[in-house]
């Protein structure tokens with residue numbers, strides 16, 4: 001029977017059918033961080049259970065590590081307790097941990113691919129919903145909750161209901177000024193935040209093939225905002241080239257064996273997709289979110305929509321409260337909306353390519369005086385190092401940006417990086433939910449180029465002619 | 467885990483759509499290292515005023531809903547971040563069952579692992595039950611029978627994953643259930659290691 005990539009990975013990891021479409025699925029890779037793991041370790045201890053396969057687990061602190069003055073004592077006692085718990089739990093259970101001061105440290109979804117942990121065909125989980133990022137390599141990767149972390153610790157498996165297949169095909173050349181983030185936002189704008197619910201999205205088409213691995217990660221990252229638990233791209237020569245030589249990558253004869261297997265991970269002709277969506281990349285324009293859901297997307301050249309413009313009454317009501325929260329008026333041109341803070345970072349847009357995209361927008365210009373703070377937070381120590389080798393840090397600092405140490409930072413505002421009530425943020429992260437970047441903070445999701453454009457102009461700008 | 471058979475309660479009507487896990491429990495409360503005590507922070511932005519005090523105006527804090535064990539919610543409930551603190555917080559408020567037209571996948575699977583039953587019913591049925599909640603009338607959820615009985619006696623049937631049903635009804639722990647298949651897991655590892663040895667280089 002013709003199978004999709006997802007079907008193939010699922011079948012290759014099925015330990016047992018549990019009935020009603022639920023399978024006991026083997027997990028190859030398990031990434032952990034400080035926020036969602038402590039209770040899982042506690043659970044193991046309480047039930048006197050062992051960690052089944054410590055070598056399949058790797059830990060890195062990222063969610064609430066400070067992005068500056070890291071050497072100083074952590075001002076937040078709760079964060080410090082979580083970071084200390086990660087240390088002691090990893091030591092007690094024999095798990096390899098990347099330290100906060102290690103150059104490899106970074107956002108778990110940036111670190112995994114960099115270390116070659118993420119590979120085609122593997123099942124990879126992490127207690128963070130943006131684990132979907134790793135699907136860029138043709139892995140089945142998805143976020144899990146703490147009980148599942150504990151389950152995976154104890155059994156190296158998960159009980160999962162098989163998801164459905166959905167294919168999003170994007171064809172055509174992406175216009176100048178647009179990047180993978182705009183593709184992701186365009187897809188979510190089209191299918192909505194529940195469009196992929198219950199499905200694994202496979203991204204296909206010439207636009208996706210043309211994206212770099214970084215771009216594919218940005219895209220797969222936001223599968224979760226499209227409602228899907230996982231998103232993936234079939235692996236190709238670009239994927240293999242990215243992995244080759246990395247720490248966890250297969251070597252020697254095993255490399256050839258692996259590539260041989262990885263090449264089989266394509267959806268067969270005639271494979272069945274429960275849902276199909278197509279987009280024309282040539283129609284994509286630089287996008288901005290105006291509301292408090294990632295599906296609230298419009299062109300930067302567009303106007304803030306009126307609640308009446310939505311058919312669905314519940315969507316109308318949601319738009320009324322979103323506009324109120326965001327401090328926007330229907331009909332207001334998006335490119336006149338003023339910005340107070342800028343954040344370039346998060347597992348969506350903190351890789352080297354994002355740093356280059358951001359730096360290219362600066363062209364000797366300065367951060368606008370009205371901007372309270374514009375921070376650039378690389379996704380890992382390695383990204384930071386690479387950017388500094390290329391001199392990008394100087395471009396940022398000279399322009400008035402702050403160049404920070406790697407972590408999740410303002411993406412979820414668990415550390416001191418956050419916006420005040422009513423402050424408007426141009427952010428390259430993935431969620432514009434109420435209060436996500438601090439109580440009352442107003443988040444607009446954009447690409448790195450758009451974020452930097454807003455930092456320079458003090459308001460949103462169409463980066464195609466800026 | 468507490469066994470789940472029948473639950474009767476005046477349900478809390480809270481039918482806002484797309485309620486994400488940041489609304490259920492804001493990120494600043496994720497810095498815990500235990501599972502209990504999150505209920506006071508649940509739906510914080512809705513329940514507390516700018517001064518940080520409980521306003522008492524939110525539906526969750528009004529009698530008789532303070533005693534409710536069933537929540538009637540809106541479409542796409544629990545979307546957003548996969549944080550399990552969301553079901554912990556809801557469980558800590560005393561809820562054992564949530565009824566909605568749809569749930570975010572991860573949220574629903576996190577619920578069952580924490581003993582919370584999520585029931586998906588059509589919009590009409592959910593509206594009916596929400597109205598019962600507003601009228602302060604009791605409804606009954608019967609998991610073994612897979613029914614929800616509204617105050618006027620209308621019975622809504624639902625379907626629930628049989629594996630999860632067995633767990634909830636039996637008050638079982640999922641890990642214990644899986645460990646019964648340990649031999650199969652070991653056999654899988656042996657097969658996989660032969661076919662894809664590179665996945666075992668670090669063992």
Ligand code: SF4
Nearest residue numbers: 130346347408411412
């Ligand atoms: S950057 Fe944001 S979305 Fe990504 S892992 Fe960190 S908190 Fe989650």
